[in-house]
Structures are given as C-alpha cells and as structure tokens.
Amino acid sequence: MNQDDSNDKTYSLLDIEKKLQDAMDAIESIKKGRSISIGGESASKKYDELKKQFDQKSADYTKLDKQFQQLTQEVLELRQEKMMFEKFTTLTEDEKSEMEKTRDEMKQKYETERQTALEQEQEKMFMAKSLEVETKEKEKAKTKYYKAIIISVLTIVVVTGGYSLLFAELVGQQYSVPTQPTPGAYTIQNLRGDTIDTYLSWRLVDGTPLVINILNADKFDDDVIETVKKTILSDEVLEIDNSLLHKGPKGTTSSLYVGWQGAMTEAAKTETLLYIPVNFDIISSKTGEGDITIELSKNSNADGYAGWTNSIADASQNQILKSRITIFDVDNLSLTALETVTRHELGHALGLAHSTDPEDLMYPIIETNFPYTSECDIDAIVLLYDGGETSQVICEN
Ligand SMILES: [Zn+2]
Structure with missing residues (x-):
C-alpha cells in the first residue's frame, strides 16, 4: 500500500459522503413531497425505503471509514517500520565500516597490551624472586649478628x-x-x-x-x-x-x-x-x-x-x-x-x-x-x- 492508494480511499469516502448528502437531499425533498402528496401511504412507503437505503449507506460508510482508519494506521506503521529498517541498515553499515577500519588497529593494540602485560608479569616475578633472596639474606645476617x-x-x-x-x-x-x-x-x-x-x-x-x-x-x-x-x-x-x-x-x-x-x-x-x-x-x-x-x-x-x-x-x-x-x-x-x-x-x-x-x-x-x-x-x-x-x-x- 502506498500514499496514492490511501488517497483513492479518501476520494471514495468523499464520493460516499456526497452520495449520502444526495440521499439526505432526496430525503428532504421526499419529506417535502410527502407533505404535499395526496397518496400519503405511497409516499410514506417510499420514505421508509429511502430511509432503509440511507441507513444501509450510512452503515457502509461507517464500515468503510473504519477500514480506512485501519488501513491508514497500517500504512503509518509500515512507513515507520520502513524508516526504522532503513535507519538500522544504515547504522549497521556505518558500524561495520567503522569496525573494519579500526579492527586491525585494535588487534594491534591488543597484541601490544598483551605483550606489555606479559613483560610486566615477568618483571614482577623477577622482582619478587629478588626480594625473596634479599629478605632471606638480611634475615640470615640479622640472626648471625x-x-x-x-x-x-x-x-x-x-x-x-x-x-x-x-x-x-x-x-x-x-x-x-x-x-x-x-x-x-x-x-x-x-x-x-x-x-x-x-x-x-x-x-x-x-x-x-x-x-x-x-x-x-x-x-x-x-x-x-x-x-x-x-x-x-x-x-x-x-x-x-x-x-x-x-x-x-x-x-x-x-x-x-x-x-x-x-x-x-x-x-x-x-x-x-x-x-x-x-x-x-x-x-x-x-x-x-x-x-x-x-x-x-x-x-x-x-x-x-x-x-x-x-x-x-x-x-x-x-x-x-x-x-x-x-x-x-x-x-x-x-x-x-x-x-x-x-x-x-x-x-x-x-x-x-x-x-x-x-x-x-x-x-x-x-x-x-x-x-x-x-x-x-x-x-x-x-x-x-x-x-x-x-x-x-x-x-x-
Ligand atoms: Zn669479643
């Protein structure tokens, strides 16, 4: 469904409205006619018939109007969905592009940090070992003195x-x-x-x-x-x-x-x-x-x-x-x-x-x-x- 379809519906509804107006006018004229009619019974019958038609048309209109409202709502929702989808697709592309652009950089950074961490760990171990040796020697000397x-x-x-x-x-x-x-x-x-x-x-x-x-x-x-x-x-x-x-x-x-x-x-x-x-x-x-x-x-x-x-x-x-x-x-x-x-x-x-x-x-x-x-x-x-x-x-x- 697209904008034109809904416009078509709008025009159809306008037609219906026009027809209803015509019907109302007809009813009015009938009413007027009745008042001057000699054969009242016949006129009354005609009125009932027209009234029935009007009610039917009115019901159709309500039904159509409801359908129109529903369709309009659907169109709006679909449009929104489309917009969101388009936006989402664009964002994902951007992110993907960004990631591709920085992936190697991040990988390299990670490798560097990992290497640094390893070196620090080794240094720490070395220092701990040295400290241990030093402490032992000091204790040894202390005891001796x-x-x-x-x-x-x-x-x-x-x-x-x-x-x-x-x-x-x-x-x-x-x-x-x-x-x-x-x-x-x-x-x-x-x-x-x-x-x-x-x-x-x-x-x-x-x-x-x-x-x-x-x-x-x-x-x-x-x-x-x-x-x-x-x-x-x-x-x-x-x-x-x-x-x-x-x-x-x-x-x-x-x-x-x-x-x-x-x-x-x-x-x-x-x-x-x-x-x-x-x-x-x-x-x-x-x-x-x-x-x-x-x-x-x-x-x-x-x-x-x-x-x-x-x-x-x-x-x-x-x-x-x-x-x-x-x-x-x-x-x-x-x-x-x-x-x-x-x-x-x-x-x-x-x-x-x-x-x-x-x-x-x-x-x-x-x-x-x-x-x-x-x-x-x-x-x-x-x-x-x-x-x-x-x-x-x-x-x-
Ligand atoms: Zn001495």
Missing part, C-alpha cells in the same frame, strides 16, 4: 724443642654486631662506668712494628680490604659530645678512635712499663706469618658468629705470642659491620678482654652506635702495658 658467647680461657701446655712453655689459649671471643651500625651517623653511645678484663699483652722490643697479615686478601674487593686496613691504620679521632654518649654535660666531648694505630699512639703518650705497639705493618701472605693474622672467610660460622679471635700466649709472662682473627661470611657483611667486627677483634688481639659495659666496643655483643675505640679502652691498654695484672679496669665518667 645477634648471637654471642662469653669468653672462655683454656690453658694448655706445649713442649717445643726441649722448652716447656705455658700457653694460654683464648677461645671464643666471638661477638655479634647490631644491624643498625652506621658510623657515618655519630649518634648514641652510653658510656657509663664499665670494666674491661685484661691481663695479656704483647712484649715487643721498643720500636718493633706489629705485623698484621691479612690472609686471602686477593679473594676480596678492594673496598673490603681497605675497610679492614682502616680499622688498623687510621689516625682519625672522632670528638663526640658527651651528652650524646650520656657521659657528661653538653659541650664537653670524648675522643673515639677509628683505627687502632691512632688509639695505641694515644695510649703510648702515657709512660708504661712495657712497650705499646704504635707501628703496624700490614702484609698479605698465605703462609700465616705475622704477629696477628686476619683470615677473611667466605664461610659462615656454624654458631652464627661474625668474628673470632684466638690468642696463644705465654701465660707465665702474660705475653701474647700469636693472635689469629677470623671474620666469617665476609661476602654477606656490610662494610660497616665488617669494620666494627674487625675493630672489636683487634682489641682482643692487642690484649683486651670483654667489657662489662653493654655499650662499649669491647662488649661481647656490640650494641652501641659508636663502635669505636674509646678512652676507656685506651686506659685499659695503658694499664695492661704498664704491667697491670688486674683483669678489670673501671672506667670513670
């Missing part, structure tokens, strides 16, 4: 070439270091009255250097060896405010020594019975020669100790004959920890036992943030090399 044992002294008799010497072997001078030591940040050290046990010393001829042999130095990086050397040869003195050390009022200071050469030189300013070693010769030989040997080990100590010193001494004369230091698991020690460990062990090698002050360098477990040789340690050295036989030195504030 916090263990310590107290010194035990064994006396042994050694017979060599017909001479009988009494040796004291100092064993187990192990200690641990704190995880926080950062000597660069000179912060807190509480030096309250403390005691250092000491009774063994070196008895060198005046002016003779103490030879220190760093074993297997060639297996470690230069910074490791330099760190060890610093604890021996440095003359650096740190002036730390006593208020930070809880040792005195603010504005007064105490001296802390980075290297033992500096500390021993300070000690030697006081006249003593025995010669205080102030010259240190550092060598690196595999033969184990030297007064003190420092073995840098890649192995960790079974008991978790970071450092260990073993001295052989002529106990009858309180004389150290040889001292052997071992630093364990050097590859996993920070340079700071290595420095602190070495400095502490050298204190033993020079004759100092442990301190009773928890915050002193020579305490079995190093807890201080100032793990340097203190004036108290120097006083102990002075007393020791002045022939003191007491094993305790009380450090006054």
Whole structure:
C-alpha cells in the first residue's frame, strides 16, 4: 500500500459522503413531497425505503471509514517500520565500516597490551624472586649478628724443642654486631662506668712494628680490604659530645678512635712499663706469618658468629705470642659491620678482654652506635702495658 492508494480511499469516502448528502437531499425533498402528496401511504412507503437505503449507506460508510482508519494506521506503521529498517541498515553499515577500519588497529593494540602485560608479569616475578633472596639474606645476617658467647680461657701446655712453655689459649671471643651500625651517623653511645678484663699483652722490643697479615686478601674487593686496613691504620679521632654518649654535660666531648694505630699512639703518650705497639705493618701472605693474622672467610660460622679471635700466649709472662682473627661470611657483611667486627677483634688481639659495659666496643655483643675505640679502652691498654695484672679496669665518667 502506498500514499496514492490511501488517497483513492479518501476520494471514495468523499464520493460516499456526497452520495449520502444526495440521499439526505432526496430525503428532504421526499419529506417535502410527502407533505404535499395526496397518496400519503405511497409516499410514506417510499420514505421508509429511502430511509432503509440511507441507513444501509450510512452503515457502509461507517464500515468503510473504519477500514480506512485501519488501513491508514497500517500504512503509518509500515512507513515507520520502513524508516526504522532503513535507519538500522544504515547504522549497521556505518558500524561495520567503522569496525573494519579500526579492527586491525585494535588487534594491534591488543597484541601490544598483551605483550606489555606479559613483560610486566615477568618483571614482577623477577622482582619478587629478588626480594625473596634479599629478605632471606638480611634475615640470615640479622640472626648471625645477634648471637654471642662469653669468653672462655683454656690453658694448655706445649713442649717445643726441649722448652716447656705455658700457653694460654683464648677461645671464643666471638661477638655479634647490631644491624643498625652506621658510623657515618655519630649518634648514641652510653658510656657509663664499665670494666674491661685484661691481663695479656704483647712484649715487643721498643720500636718493633706489629705485623698484621691479612690472609686471602686477593679473594676480596678492594673496598673490603681497605675497610679492614682502616680499622688498623687510621689516625682519625672522632670528638663526640658527651651528652650524646650520656657521659657528661653538653659541650664537653670524648675522643673515639677509628683505627687502632691512632688509639695505641694515644695510649703510648702515657709512660708504661712495657712497650705499646704504635707501628703496624700490614702484609698479605698465605703462609700465616705475622704477629696477628686476619683470615677473611667466605664461610659462615656454624654458631652464627661474625668474628673470632684466638690468642696463644705465654701465660707465665702474660705475653701474647700469636693472635689469629677470623671474620666469617665476609661476602654477606656490610662494610660497616665488617669494620666494627674487625675493630672489636683487634682489641682482643692487642690484649683486651670483654667489657662489662653493654655499650662499649669491647662488649661481647656490640650494641652501641659508636663502635669505636674509646678512652676507656685506651686506659685499659695503658694499664695492661704498664704491667697491670688486674683483669678489670673501671672506667670513670
Ligand atoms: Zn669479643
């Protein structure tokens, strides 16, 4: 059906309407005629007949009108449908065209994103693995540093070439270091009255250097060896405010020594019975020669100790004959920890036992943030090399 068809219908309806009008006119004329008609009965009959025809026509008209309305509605609906269909078809074409145009682009984008995601995932896994390893190593180091044992002294008799010497072997001078030591940040050290046990010393001829042999130095990086050397040869003195050390009022200071050469030189300013070693010769030989040997080990100590010193001494004369230091698991020690460990062990090698002050360098477990040789340690050295036989030195504030 189309517009013209419906127009045809409209014209038909107009015709019907015209006919109806004609019929109405006829009725009117009949009515008029009746009034003047002589044979009334006949006229009335004619009227009824016409009336019947009119009703019939009227009914037809109503019916047709209804059909027309219905058809018009159908046409409108169909038109709407057609329009929608056309619009839909157009939109689909557009979308299809758009999709075709961007399909490759989107595919490529997806591939790129997928690749990036894969790479990120791999990176994440790698980082997680690295973190895991790092965490394990840190935990391992932490555990190691916090263990310590107290010194035990064994006396042994050694017979060599017909001479009988009494040796004291100092064993187990192990200690641990704190995880926080950062000597660069000179912060807190509480030096309250403390005691250092000491009774063994070196008895060198005046002016003779103490030879220190760093074993297997060639297996470690230069910074490791330099760190060890610093604890021996440095003359650096740190002036730390006593208020930070809880040792005195603010504005007064105490001296802390980075290297033992500096500390021993300070000690030697006081006249003593025995010669205080102030010259240190550092060598690196595999033969184990030297007064003190420092073995840098890649192995960790079974008991978790970071450092260990073993001295052989002529106990009858309180004389150290040889001292052997071992630093364990050097590859996993920070340079700071290595420095602190070495400095502490050298204190033993020079004759100092442990301190009773928890915050002193020579305490079995190093807890201080100032793990340097203190004036108290120097006083102990002075007393020791002045022939003191007491094993305790009380450090006054
Ligand atoms: Zn120790």
